[in-house]
Each structure stands twice: as structure tokens, then as C-alpha cells.
Amino acid sequence: MGLDIRWPLGLLFFITGGMMAIYGAVTHGSAIYEKSLSVDINLIWGLVLLAFGSFMLLLAWNARGRTSGAPPVLPSTEEPQQNRPRAH
Amino acid sequence: MTLTLSTLATGLTTNLTIxxxxIMLVYFAFVLGTGFVLKRYMRTSTDFFLAGRRLPAWVCGLAFISANLGAQEVIGMGASGAKYGIVTSQFYWIGAIPAMVFVGLFMMPFYYGSKARSVPEYLKLRYDEKTRAWNAGSFAVMTVFSSGISMYAMAILIQSLHVFDGLFLHFGLPLGWIFHFSIFLSAIVVLGYISLGGLTSAIYNEVLQFFLIVAGFLPLVWIGLKNVGGWHGIQRTLGPAYTHSWRGLAHANTNPLGTEWYALVFGLGFVLSFGYWCTDFLVIQSAMAAESHLAARRVPLIAAIPKMFFPFLVILPGLIAISIPTVSQHFTAQAQTAAASTRGGPSSAAVVSIPEGRGLIPVELDPISGRVLRDNKGQPLLNYDLAIPNMLLHFFPTGILGLGLTALLASFMSGMAGNVTAFNTVWTYDLYQSYIHKGASDEHYLWMGRMATIGGIILSIAAAYFVSSFNNIMDALQLVFSFVNAPLLATFLLGMFWKRTTGHGAFWGLMTGTFAAAVHTGLTLPADAPGVGIHGGWIAVLHVYPSTMAQNFWTAIWAFSVCSVLTIGLSLLTEPRKEEELVGLVYSLTPKPAEGHLLWYQKPVTLAIAVLAMLVVLNLVFL
Structure with a gap:
């Protein structure tokens, strides 16, 4: 459908994770983490989301011009797609 | 900028920062931005209604479960987890996985292969016009209800969390308008992205929402479990009735659901579950958007894998919420205090004493009068729907709190969106094109799809106000589904697997089955209902069920049985269709899908066996 979903997915998590990780690093050791049992959850989870977002962006980058949103491998297992317009 | 929040009647407070x-704004920007990007690709009605049938299986698979991941799953399952315990996970295990495997293996070839554009259109091809008209009409009503429930749940959540209080106080607007403002805000956002990008936009947002829910709830479960001493800590606190999914099901009085195992297996596991996952166009539309026949069959099977692990994300927080020592109960009227401060008045907080809740679950207050709601024995009702929101406020500091709230908002809007796209497709193809305006240009139907989106949203708003009379959202949804879906399953199973079934048999079976569901509800009453009314007994009270859940299961069983018997009886008395007309529509007359070119592990059946094996293991672990 023209737009590979991994672009918005990757970007959303890259930006959100980045914001959380930076905030977590700045507020490390702050009293706000008493709620989360002294775990700097912003930093830890922000980094996890950042990694996930980066991975999705990498997959989307690798798949440019190939398919609309399918994983970059496995094309041979699908049925032949006759008369279907390719994305891009 | 700091805005003080508190949940009603818990004393939980937190600060929502910039x-x-x-984080919420970034999400909304992506939702609408994706719609704008996709608008360029919406050239034909097929692009708008069926996503051009070009999406890969994994995208459709995640959308397949996310379409159902609205209010019912997140708030409703968290609430049921707190109310009934881990037995709620049967709504996922018994109540979804076998049906998802069945639809992938046996029914998807008919939906995708018959070239029907919607589930009602399949009924027209298999049976006749009147059966399609009845299904399209009842389905349209159901989607509007479901969408309205999501909208209502979202508005209640925003109101309970006081998200907009600061904004309203700043502009001097009455706080009582927040509920209405939330409904209209969610309506406008969903309207925006669906009218721009159609089904593709809805599916893409459902995928975003899937990952957001995981991202927002996984750390909640992690921190929550750490706090209560892990699963063993919950077992010690709550006891076996809450922590085993099969124990006590021998008798209705020995388990929190108030139902026997056979009603659970046949009512939920077969009739309600198969009726929903196998015939509801809300979820089927995601699979019909897949890029190939094989991809369409894989969609429900791929969806089943994350689905079976979702209880740990949405039900477990409910159990954690009641395992925590009860939070001191007082209602600090901070909103009113803030209002006084804004106007230069005194700033002391008004504290009102109210009864104890349980763990993080507060007692339920009347949203308008603020008084404690009580059952017919005078005991205060608990507001289980606040289990998950209160967990977020209790454990999440600012930053990740924004992520958790975004995940909740995303789930509501996604639940609405799936219903609205299903509604606009069924309205345009099955009602408008079939009965109102035949033979118009494709551009006209594309235009009508956008208009139907607006109409669907307006009707959803009306439904949102209607459902505000229900206590538990989950029970309300089950009631609607049992009326519409339970007889439908019999119609589909008989149509797909018995070539003798006729259109007259199907139509009158469906009509009578739906009627039987209404009559059964009218003659019975659940013990937890406040009295005769919308929960049942409006004809006479012949039987009292231990719980609303048990009444729902038996309503479904009655509707299914009446529809089956009548459909079979009438089919035997009426003229069957010629066999050559039923090729591609009936199992025994349709060539089996060619899978010879696939290796053993690429075949859908292999994936199905793996899914069922995982299901058995999960049930054994939580036996």
C-alpha cells in the first residue's frame, strides 16, 4: 500500500524511546522513581524502545523498493502475485 | 507546566508533565500523519474498503487482534481480572485461540476465495438477498454499539484521570463537560484518519497500537509483579480461586465466574468465540486485506500467537491491583481546590470520607452526584474498570506514565476505528450499493464510504451515551454479541459445511435465533444485577443465574441451538440450490487449497498445530 508500516512504527518508537531515555538519564536517582520501586524505568524502557525503533527503521531501510511492508526475507514461500502493482 | 491529577476515590495522585x-502528542501526530500519507493511495473503493488487498500477513495478523483490542480487552479484561481472577484468561485461551485456528484453516478460503468483499456479501453468494440484508443490518448496529462502548470507556477514563481538568479550569468551563469533550475529541481524531486512509489507515494504526500496548503494559507488569512478590506472591495473597483457570468450574457456585465448565466450554469456547472470530467482519476484514490466499489463511494463525500471551499484559494487572495493600481511601477534591485557587479563593483541599475499596480498586461513585453506588444488599460496588488506570498511576513516574496513557488512548481509538471501517464497508457495499443506489461509479461509492464514516461516528456517539447505563463494559459487550453473533455461527457453519442448507432455512433460523436470545435474556436475571431492567427479566424472571457472565453464555447457547434446529428443519423442507452454484462457497464442493509447493513447516496446518500445542501448555501451567 505504498507506505511501509515499519517507517511510522520505527520512527514513533525511536522518538518516544529517545525522549524517555534522555529524561531518564537527566532524572537518574530522582525521587520520582520511588513509585517504580527505585528503578529508573524511563532510562531502561526508553533504551529498549529506542532499540526496537532503530531495528524497525533498519528493516524498512533494507526493504526499500522491494515490498510494501512484508519482511525482507521469505518471498519464495508465497503464492505468485500476478497482476498486483508493486509498491514504489 | 505541571497538572495535578487524582483518580476518583483512591487518593492516588501524580503529576502529568510536559x-x-x-509523548501523547507525538502519537496523535503519527496517527493523523499516517492518514495523510495514505490518502495519496486511496484511488478506488477497493483501496479504501479492502486496503487494495495488498498487505502482508504479519501486518494483517497484528491488526486482526488489535481490532478487538479496544475497551473490551484493555479496561474490560483488567476489570474482569480483578473481579474474577485468572479464569478471565479463558476469554483468550478457550474463548479465542481454537476459533482463530478454525477460521484460518477452514473458513478463510471461502471468505478470501469467494471474492466476497464483506461477510454479509458472502451470505448473499451462499444464501440469498434477505439473509445478507438481515446480517448487514444487525452487524451495522453491532459495530456502532462496539464503537460507542470504546468511545464511552475513553471518555470515562479521561474524566476519572482528570486529564483535561487544568485546561477546563483555565478557560473557566464546567468540569461536567469533560465527558462530552472527550467523546467529541476521540470522534474527530478517528474520523480524521479513517476518512483519509480508509481500512489501510485503520490497520496501520492497529499495528502501531499493538506495539504501544506491549510497550506500555510490559513494564507495568514487571514493576507490579516485583511489588507483590511475583506470581507466588499473588497466589499467597488471593488464594487458589483467583489463580487457577479451571479450578472450581465443576459447579457454578464454586468459582468467581458463576458458571459450570460445560457452559464455559460450549457457551464461550464454542458459540460466542467461534461466532465472533469466525463471522465478525470487524476482525475478518483484516484478513481479507491480505496480499494472497495463503497470507489470508496465515493471518488468524499469526494473530493467535501474541493473543494467547495477552492475558499476562491485560489480565495480570487486574490481579496485581487487588493484591496490593488497600490504598487509603479518601477523595481529595483537588479539582475543586484548583478552581478555588484559580479564582483567588481558599486553597484547602476538601476531604470526603468514603468506604474502603480493595487494593487499588476504589468504590464506584455516581459520576454526576459523586455518591457511593451500592448493590441491592447495601454493599458498596467496586469500580473494577479503574484497575488498569490506577495501576498506571500507582507505579509509573512521569515519562513512562505518558506512554502508558498513550497506550490506553490508542487502544480505545483503535477499537473504534476497526468498527467504523467495518461499518462503512458494510453500509456502502451491502446496504447502499445493494438496495439504495445500484450501478453508480466507483468514485461515488468511494465518496459514500467517506460519508458513511461520518455517519458511523455520529451513531457511535449516540451509542456511547446509551451504554453509560452499564456497570461493567465487558458484560455489555457480551450481551450485544450474544444477541447478534450466537445464531450467526450456526448459519455459517451449516452454510459452509452442509450443501443442503437453503436461504429460507438460514434466514428464518437467524431471525428466530436472535429472537430466542432476546427472549432468554428477558426471562432470566443475573444475581449481580441491580434489578429487572436492561440486564434481563423484562418479560418475567423464570431463572436467576449466579452472574451476568453465566447468563450471557446460556443466552448464546440457546440462540445457537434454536437457530441450528430451525435452519436444518426448514432447509429439509425447502428447495436446495444447484451444486454448481455453490462451488467455492461450500466445503465439500470446493477444491482444497494447493499447498504442494510448500515445505511442511510453511503449511498453515503446521502453524495451527504449534498454536494449539502452546495453548495446551498454557492451560496446564495455570490449571
Whole structure:
């Protein structure tokens, strides 16, 4: 459908994770983490989301011009797609 | 910028900072931005209604479960987890996985292969016009209800969390308008992205929402479990009735659901579950958007894998919420205090004493009068729907709190969106094109799809106000589904697997089955209902069920049985269709899908066996 979903997915998590990780690093050791049992959850989870977002962006980058949103491998297992317009 | 929040009647407070707002804004920007990007590709009605049938299986698979991941799953399952315990996970295990495997293996070839554009259109091809008209009409009503429930749940959540209080107080607007403002805000956002990008936009947002729910709830479960001493800590606190999914099901009085195992297996596991996952166009539309026949069959099977692990994300927080020592109960009227401060008045907080809740679950208050709601024995009702929101406020500091709230908002809007796209497709193809305006240009139907989106949203708003009379959202949904879906399953199973079934048999079976569901509800009453009314007994009270859940299961069983018997009886008395007309529509007359070119592990049946094996293991672990 023209737009590979991994672009918005990757970007959303890259930006959100980045914001959380930076905030977590700045507020490390702050009293706000008493709620989360002294775990700097912003930093830890922000980094996890950042990694996930980066991975999705990498997959989307690798798949440019190939398919609309399918994983970059496995094309041979699908049925032949006759008369279907390719994305891009 | 700091805005003080508190949940009603828990005393939980937190500060929503600029970072929380930014995370929410980034999400909204992506939702609408994706719609704008996709608008360029919406050239034909097929692009708009069926996503051009070009999406890969994994995208459709995640959308397949996310379409159902609205209010019912997140708030409703968290609430049921707190109310009934881990037995709620049967709504996922018994109540979804076998049906998802069945639809992938046996029914998807008919939906995708018959070239029907919707589930009602399949009924027209298999049976006749009147059966399609009845299904399209009842389905349209159901989607509007479901969408309205999501909208209502979202508005209640925003109101309970006081998200907009600061904004309203700043502009001097009455706080009582927040509920209405939330409904209209969610309506406008969903309207925006669906009218721009159609089904593709809805599916893409459902995928975003899937990952957001995981991202927002996984750390909640992690921190929550750490706090209560892990699963063993919950077992010690709550006891076996809450922590085993099969124990006590021998008798209705020995388990929190109030139902026997056979009603659970046949009512939920077969009739309600198969009726929903196998015939509801809301979820089927995601699979019909897949890029190939094989991809369409894989969609429900791929969806089943994350689905079976979702209880740990949405039900477990409910159990954690009641395992925590009860939070001191007082209602600090901070909103009113803030209002007084804004106007230069005194700033002391008004504290009102109210009864104890349980763990993080507060007692339920009347949203208008603020008084404690009580059952017919005078005991205060608990507001289980606040289990998950209160967990977020209790454990999440600012930053990740914004992520958790975004995940909740995303789930509501996604639940609405799936229903609205299903509604606009069924309205345009099955009602408008079939009965109102035949033979118009494709551009006209594309235009009508956008208009139907607006109409669907307006009707959803009306439904949202209607459902505000229900206590538990989950029970309300089950009631609607049992009326519409339970007889439908019999119609589909008989149509797909018995070539003798006729259109007259199907139509009158469906009509009578739906009627039987209404009559059964009218003659019975659940013990937890406040009295005769919308929950049942409006004809006479012949039987009292231990719980609303048990009444729902038996309503479904009655509707299914009446529809089956009548459909079979009438089919035997009426003229069957010629066999050559039923090729591609009936199992025994349709060539089996060619899978010879696939290796053993690429075949859908292999994936199905793996899914069922995982299901058995999960049930054994939580036996």
C-alpha cells in the first residue's frame, strides 16, 4: 500500500524511546522513581524502545523498493502475485 | 507546566508533565500523519474498503487482534481480572485461540476465495438477498454499539484521570463537560484518519497500537509483579480461586465466574468465540486485506500467537491491583481546590470520607452526584474498570506514565476505528450499493464510504451515551454479541459445511435465533444485577443465574441451538440450490487449497498445530 508500516512504527518508537531515555538519564536517582520501586524505568524502557525503533527503521531501510511492508526475507514461500502493482 | 491529577476515590495522585503530553502528542501526530500519507493511495473503493488487498500477513495478523483490542480487552479484561481472577484468561485461551485456528484453516478460503468483499456479501453468494440484508443490518448496529462502548470507556477514563481538568479550569468551563469533550475529541481524531486512509489507515494504526500496548503494559507488569512478590506472591495473597483457570468450574457456585465448565466450554469456547472470530467482519476484514490466499489463511494463525500471551499484559494487572495493600481511601477534591485557587479563593483541599475499596480498586461513585453506588444488599460496588488506570498511576513516574496513557488512548481509538471501517464497508457495499443506489461509479461509492464514516461516528456517539447505563463494559459487550453473533455461527457453519442448507432455512433460523436470545435474556436475571431492567427479566424472571457472565453464555447457547434446529428443519423442507452454484462457497464442493509447493513447516496446518500445542501448555501451567 505504498507506505511501509515499519517507517511510522520505527520512527514513533525511536522518538518516544529517545525522549524517555534522555529524561531518564537527566532524572537518574530522582525521587520520582520511588513509585517504580527505585528503578529508573524511563532510562531502561526508553533504551529498549529506542532499540526496537532503530531495528524497525533498519528493516524498512533494507526493504526499500522491494515490498510494501512484508519482511525482507521469505518471498519464495508465497503464492505468485500476478497482476498486483508493486509498491514504489 | 505541571497538572495535578487524582483518580476518583483512591487518593492516588501524580503529576502529568510536559514530557507526558509530548509523548501523547507525538502519537496523535503519527496517527493523523499516517492518514495523510495514505490518502495519496486511496484511488478506488477497493483501496479504501479492502486496503487494495495488498498487505502482508504479519501486518494483517497484528491488526486482526488489535481490532478487538479496544475497551473490551484493555479496561474490560483488567476489570474482569480483578473481579474474577485468572479464569478471565479463558476469554483468550478457550474463548479465542481454537476459533482463530478454525477460521484460518477452514473458513478463510471461502471468505478470501469467494471474492466476497464483506461477510454479509458472502451470505448473499451462499444464501440469498434477505439473509445478507438481515446480517448487514444487525452487524451495522453491532459495530456502532462496539464503537460507542470504546468511545464511552475513553471518555470515562479521561474524566476519572482528570486529564483535561487544568485546561477546563483555565478557560473557566464546567468540569461536567469533560465527558462530552472527550467523546467529541476521540470522534474527530478517528474520523480524521479513517476518512483519509480508509481500512489501510485503520490497520496501520492497529499495528502501531499493538506495539504501544506491549510497550506500555510490559513494564507495568514487571514493576507490579516485583511489588507483590511475583506470581507466588499473588497466589499467597488471593488464594487458589483467583489463580487457577479451571479450578472450581465443576459447579457454578464454586468459582468467581458463576458458571459450570460445560457452559464455559460450549457457551464461550464454542458459540460466542467461534461466532465472533469466525463471522465478525470487524476482525475478518483484516484478513481479507491480505496480499494472497495463503497470507489470508496465515493471518488468524499469526494473530493467535501474541493473543494467547495477552492475558499476562491485560489480565495480570487486574490481579496485581487487588493484591496490593488497600490504598487509603479518601477523595481529595483537588479539582475543586484548583478552581478555588484559580479564582483567588481558599486553597484547602476538601476531604470526603468514603468506604474502603480493595487494593487499588476504589468504590464506584455516581459520576454526576459523586455518591457511593451500592448493590441491592447495601454493599458498596467496586469500580473494577479503574484497575488498569490506577495501576498506571500507582507505579509509573512521569515519562513512562505518558506512554502508558498513550497506550490506553490508542487502544480505545483503535477499537473504534476497526468498527467504523467495518461499518462503512458494510453500509456502502451491502446496504447502499445493494438496495439504495445500484450501478453508480466507483468514485461515488468511494465518496459514500467517506460519508458513511461520518455517519458511523455520529451513531457511535449516540451509542456511547446509551451504554453509560452499564456497570461493567465487558458484560455489555457480551450481551450485544450474544444477541447478534450466537445464531450467526450456526448459519455459517451449516452454510459452509452442509450443501443442503437453503436461504429460507438460514434466514428464518437467524431471525428466530436472535429472537430466542432476546427472549432468554428477558426471562432470566443475573444475581449481580441491580434489578429487572436492561440486564434481563423484562418479560418475567423464570431463572436467576449466579452472574451476568453465566447468563450471557446460556443466552448464546440457546440462540445457537434454536437457530441450528430451525435452519436444518426448514432447509429439509425447502428447495436446495444447484451444486454448481455453490462451488467455492461450500466445503465439500470446493477444491482444497494447493499447498504442494510448500515445505511442511510453511503449511498453515503446521502453524495451527504449534498454536494449539502452546495453548495446551498454557492451560496446564495455570490449571
Amino acid at each position: 514530557l507526558d503530553w509530548l
